[in-house]
Amino acid sequence: MSNPSTTPAPEPFRIPDGDLDDLASTLAKTMAEVRQHGVILDRLGSEPTAHTAHTAEEPGTENPEAESDGPASVFILALGGEAYTTELAALDNWVTHVLLPAYGREISSTRPWCAQWYEHPEAVARLHALWLAWQQLTDAEAGLSGPATWHRDHLDHTLLQLRAPDGPFAACSTSPARPGHRVLATPDQLGLAT
Numbered sequence: 001m002s003n004p005s006t007t008p009a010p011e012p013f014r015i016p017d018g019d020l021d022d023l024a025s026t027l028a029k030t031m032a033e034v035r036q037h038g039v040i041l042d043r044l045g046s047e048p049t050a051h052t053a054h055t056a057e058e059p060g061t062e063n064p065e066a067e068s069d070g071p072a073s074v075f076i077l078a079l080g081g082e083a084y085t086t087e088l089a090a091l092d093n094w095v096t097h098v099l100l101p102a103y104g105r106e107i108s109s110t111r112p113w114c115a116q117w118y119e120h121p122e123a124v125a126r127l128h129a130l131w132l133a134w135q136q137l138t139d140a141e142a143g144l145s146g147p148a149t150w151h152r153d154h155l156d157h158t159l160l161q162l163r164a165p166d167g168p169f170a171a172c173s174t175s176p177a178r179p180g181h182r183v184l185a186t187p188d189q190l191g192l193a194t
Contacts, residue, residue: 112169
């Protein structure tokens with residue numbers, strides 16, 4: 001029988017210092033994915049079931065319960081109030097922890113970016129659409145070519161539009177030394193809408 005006082009304690013598990021950044025990055029991405037999955041689960045929990053969505057009394061009659069069970073669209077511009085706020089917070093996590101670390105190239109006058117992108121309606125709409133496509137095309141069910149399709153059909157076009165010199169961030173400063181932010185007026189704000 002061994003004496004507990006003479007048995008050496010096992011050495012604690014140590015992570016090499018160079019691996020800490022990788023570990024922190026992986027943890028941040030995993031946390032962002034967990035949050036995104038929570039948003040998806042919340043969204044799925046608020047959608048009508050197949051049974052309630054297709055049970056009209058007679059053809060041509062409407063079922064008010066099926067219409068009130070969930071939003072008609074998952075697109076952020078169709079949401080309001082708390083649903084919009086929740087979706088914007090989830091989008092912010094994805095932009096901050098996934099999109100910008102991988103695709104946030106240097107900011108310049110020919111490639112602007114605004115740290116307050118969430119105050120630009122066009123940017124919110126485009127980034128949300130990009131995120132929805134990312135969720136669908138990086139899922140295992142999308143197949144092995146899903147991520148390439150997302151890059152080609154969604155990411156490249158969205159970044160060209162958002163970061164164009166005349167895009168939604170055109171009036172924002174591109175200098176880290178002099179940060180500036182201004183949302184451009186839309187035609188309806190200028191009285192030009194028909």
